[in-house]
Amino acid sequence: MDIMVSRLRKTLTVQQRTAAFEHTNKIAMEAAEDERRRREEKNERLRKLRLGEAHRVTGQADAPNSEIMPEK
Numbered sequence: 001m002d003i004m005v006s007r008l009r010k011t012l013t014v015q016q017r018t019a020a021f022e023h024t025n026k027i028a029m030e031a032a033e034d035e036r037r038r039r040e041e042k043n044e045r046l047r048k049l050r051l052g053e054a055h056r057v058t059g060q061a062d063a064p065n066s067e068i069m070p071e072k
Contacts, residue, residue: 012020
């Protein structure tokens with residue numbers, strides 16, 4: 001009988017299962033949001049680098065006497 005009682009005590013109630021599910025779902029949503037935010041930040045950095053590189057390349061053609069030396 002003691003085995004049955006301990007098993008019953010380990011069983012989660014509906015409210016406990018719901019709370020656990022909501023907590024897990026909240027954590028998953030936060031992780032997805034964090035991943036999305038980091039991806040956007042990375043894309044923004046890459047976009048700025050590409051724009052800077054494009055500006056540097058076009059800036060050389062516009063200003064042949066500039067201090068920027070073309071790469072060989």
